[in-house]
Amino acid sequence: MKKGDAVVLAAVLLLAGALWLAKLLPAGPPQVVINGVPAAQSTTTNGVAVAVNGQRARVVSSPCRDKRCVRAGWLKAPGDTAVCLPQKVIVEIRVAKKDIQFDGTAY
Amino acid sequence: MRPRKKKLLQRGAAVVFAAAALLAIFFAPGQSGGTGFAMGSALTQTLWISNIRGGTQVTRQIAAALQALEEQLNTAQDPPAPAIELMRASDGAFNPYLGALAALWNIDGESPRVPAREEVAAALQQKQHDPGAYGKGMACDAALAVLRQNKARAAVINLGGNVLTYGRKPRLWAGGGKPFIIALRDPKGNANDTLGVFTLEGTNFISTSGSYEKYFTRGGVRYHHIFDAATGYPSRRDPGLVSVTVVTRNPEQETAKQSLPAGVLPAGVAGDALSTACFVLGYAQSRALLASHGADALFIYEDGSIKPVGQAKKIFTLTNSSYHWGLA
Numbered sequence: 001m002k003k004g005d006a007v008v009l010a011a012v013l014l015l016a017g018a019l020w021l022a023k024l025l026p027a028g029p030p031q032v033v034i035n036g037v038p039a040a041q042s043t044t045t046n047g048v049a050v051a052v053n054g055q056r057a058r059v060v061s062s063p064c065r066d067k068r069c070v071r072a073g074w075l076k077a078p079g080d081t082a083v084c085l086p087q088k089v090i091v092e093i094r095v096a097k098k099d100i101q102f103d104g105t106a107y
Numbered sequence: 108m109r110p111r112k113k114k115l116l117q118r119g120a121a122v123v124f125a126a127a128a129l130l131a132i133f134f135a136p137g138q139s140g141g142t143g144f145a146m147g148s149a150l151t152q153t154l155w156i157s158n159i160r161g162g163t164q165v166t167r168q169i170a171a172a173l174q175a176l177e178e179q180l181n182t183a184q185d186p187p188a189p190a191i192e193l194m195r196a197s198d199g200a201f202n203p204y205l206g207a208l209a210a211l212w213n214i215d216g217e218s219p220r221v222p223a224r225e226e227v228a229a230a231l232q233q234k235q236h237d238p239g240a241y242g243k244g245m246a247c248d249a250a251l252a253v254l255r256q257n258k259a260r261a262a263v264i265n266l267g268g269n270v271l272t273y274g275r276k277p278r279l280w281a282g283g284g285k286p287f288i289i290a291l292r293d294p295k296g297n298a299n300d301t302l303g304v305f306t307l308e309g310t311n312f313i314s315t316s317g318s319y320e321k322y323f324t325r326g327g328v329r330y331h332h333i334f335d336a337a338t339g340y341p342s343r344r345d346p347g348l349v350s351v352t353v354v355t356r357n358p359e360q361e362t363a364k365q366s367l368p369a370g371v372l373p374a375g376v377a378g379d380a381l382s383t384a385c386f387v388l389g390y391a392q393s394r395a396l397l398a399s400h401g402a403d404a405l406f407i408y409e410d411g412s413i414k415p416v417g418q419a420k421k422i423f424t425l426t427n428s429s430y431h432w433g434l435a
Contacts, residue, residue, distance in 0.1 A: 037428050102304070103153065106313040106352065107268035107292035 030078045032057040033094045048089040057091055059084065141166040145173035146243050148267025154254070155261040155277055165257045169250045169264070176249050180238040189376045190241045197384035197396055202336040206235030214332040219323040221330065227339035244314055244379025247271040251310065251375065255360075263287060270313045271375060287311075293427055294319050294350040294407055302407070303425040310357040312374040316382040317350030317407075333386050345389025347409040353382040354403045354422065378402065390414050408433070 032039045032052045042051045042060075048069065049060040056076050059069040064086035072082035081092040139162025140153045152169060156162045185191075186203040193201050207230040213219045222230075238245075243266045250264045254273050261274035272287040286308045293300035294317050305313060318331035318341070335342035355378035357367065367373060377400055385393040390406045394416055397404050403417035412433035413425065425432065 036424070037426065039428070102290040103263045103272070103287045104151070104265045104270045105268070105290045105292055105301070106265075106270045106305070107294075107315055 030055045030093050030095050032075075033092050035088075035090055045089050046084075046087045048084050048087045050089075050091055055093065057093070058082070059089075059091060062087055062089075139163055139166060141170070143170050145170065145266060146177050146246050148243060148269075149265075150267075151263075151265040152250075153263045154259050155274070156257065156259040162259075165253065165259060168257070169253045172249045172253050173246045173266075176246055177242070180242050180245070183236060183238075185236055186238065186241065187245070187376075189245070189372045190238075190380060192372065193241070193377065193380040193384065196399070197380070197388065199336050200387040200392075201240060201380040201384035202334075203238065203241060203380075204234040204236055205231075205240075205334055205336060206237035207231075207233035208334055208339055209237055209239070209332070210235075212330070212332075212334070214323060214330065215321045219330070221325055231336065231339050240316075240383040241376050241380045243267055243269045244312065244375035244377070245373075246375070247312060248373040248375035251357075251373075261287075263289075268292070268315060269375075269379060272307050272309070272311045274310075275308065289313060291315075291352060291405075291423070293430075296427075300427070302413075302427045302430060303423055305354065305423050307354075307422060309359060310374060312355045312378040313352060314355075314378040314382040315350055315352040316386040318386075319349055333383060335387050342387040344387065344392070345406075348386065348389060348406060349409055350407045351382050351385040351393075352405045352407070353378050353385060353397070354419070355381065355400065372400065390416075406433075 032055065034043065034045050034050055039050065039052050039057070042049070044050070048062040048064075051058050051060045056074055058074045059072065059082050062069050062084050064084050066086075069082045069084035069089065069091070075082055075091060075093050078093050078095045081090065083090050138153065138155050140151070141163070142152070143150045150170065150173065152166045154162045154165060156165060180186075190203050194203060208227065211222050211226055211230045246266055247264055247269060251271060251273055254262050259274060261276045262272070264271040264273075270289050272289065276285060276287070278284040286306050289305040289307060290301045291303055291305060291313075292298065293302045294315075316333055318329070318333065321332040322329050324330070331341045333342050334340065335344065355374040357374045358371065360367075381397065381400060381402055381404075384396065385404055385406070388396065393404065393406075397416050403419040403422065404415070405419050405423060406414040406416070407430070408414070411430045413430055414433040415423070420432070
């Protein structure tokens with residue numbers, strides 16, 4: 001292998017690594033999302049009481065039978081989810097994408 | 108292989124590679140944009156177009172086309188055929204002849220006032236052409252024609268909050284291959300508050316008519332700028348209605364020369380006029396009109412409820428927790 005080849009190879013690897021890293025980096029603070037809607041404070045949805053504490057949340061009570069959602073406990077890390085199927089409620093911790101890139105704003 | 112031949116091969120490969128790289132740069136979809144003013148509103152253009160065609164030239168061409176149209180509409184005695192057609196279809200709820208009435212109320216001017224009944228009647232009688240309620244939509248149709256002539260890959264044209272999307276974002280570019288994401292401003296909030304987002308593909312036009320933009324208050328009554336031609340007063344057929352957002356679309360067209368099927372109105376002029384018509388008519392009376400133009404709509408009310416029409420719920424994601432879906 002010649003010196004030039006090595007330089008090109010290194011450059012390509014570096015670029016690929018940089019792109020990969022850029023994708024991995026968390027783009028924003030984690031957020032509590034209830035049924036797709038960001039929630040900043042404790043709230044009750046379809047009878048399911050959700051306690052929101054900053055970027056953490058837990059289901060406090062639910063009228064459903066099996067209480068799986070309550071037993072999920074505190075949701076802390078992005079991706080953590082509590083689902084109550086009978087009451088149709090999904091609580092999750094999501095990382096907001098970098099200021100969601102809008103293509104435009106209508107008004 | 109003899110060394111000489113190998114060297115030739117290598118050189119050949121290098122030339123081919125360089126040529127391919129150059130071609131790629133020229134034909135690669137570049138993104139270009141521009142801002143300016145047209146039809147008395149801010150104009151923002153975002154274009155995805157191959158570099159060889161020159162995005163800057165196309166944005167200039169669009170700005171020029173819009174200027175020409177503005178002059179043409181402002182001096183015309185009568186609106187063009189599509190506007191007349193929409194006036195007929197909406198039973199006059201959309202009316203491009205309310206120029207004298209708007210001047211009388213002077214709602215977006217310095218000294219708005221509530222005129223006497225006789226004055227209102229006289230202004231209605233004048234039937235003065237005013238392109239205000241369809242001009243921006245028609246301008247977006249004109250922009251679309253330029254985009255198609257120049258074979259742009261994709262574009263978002265924003266004319267004072269009226270948004271036109273066109274084409275498909277090229278795959279190898281930022282956000283490539285993904286649908287257009289257009290935010291809808293919260294009609295009761297500030298400029299940065301959003302109500303939700305539209306996810307759209309192809310040629311769409313989003314137009315909003317609302318009572319929140321231009322209004323004045325006298326004796327506790329809010330007088331807004333969308334007039335009911337039946338009374339000459341600000342429309343109030345659907346109480347509590349804050350704004351109507353209409354989404355219209357053009358059918359897929361293969362080539363730039365292909366025209367719209369007979370009877371189909373261009374998405375821009377149709378959407379702009381329909382949003383005004385629907386605001387005047389109210390939810391119940393608008394549904395048939397919207398359906399006949401293949402349009403979707405969101406009717407947004409004072410109490411935070413949103414009534415969808417057509418496929419609106421499928422293309423719009425509500426993200427603002429102070430609003431909720433109403434019936435239907």
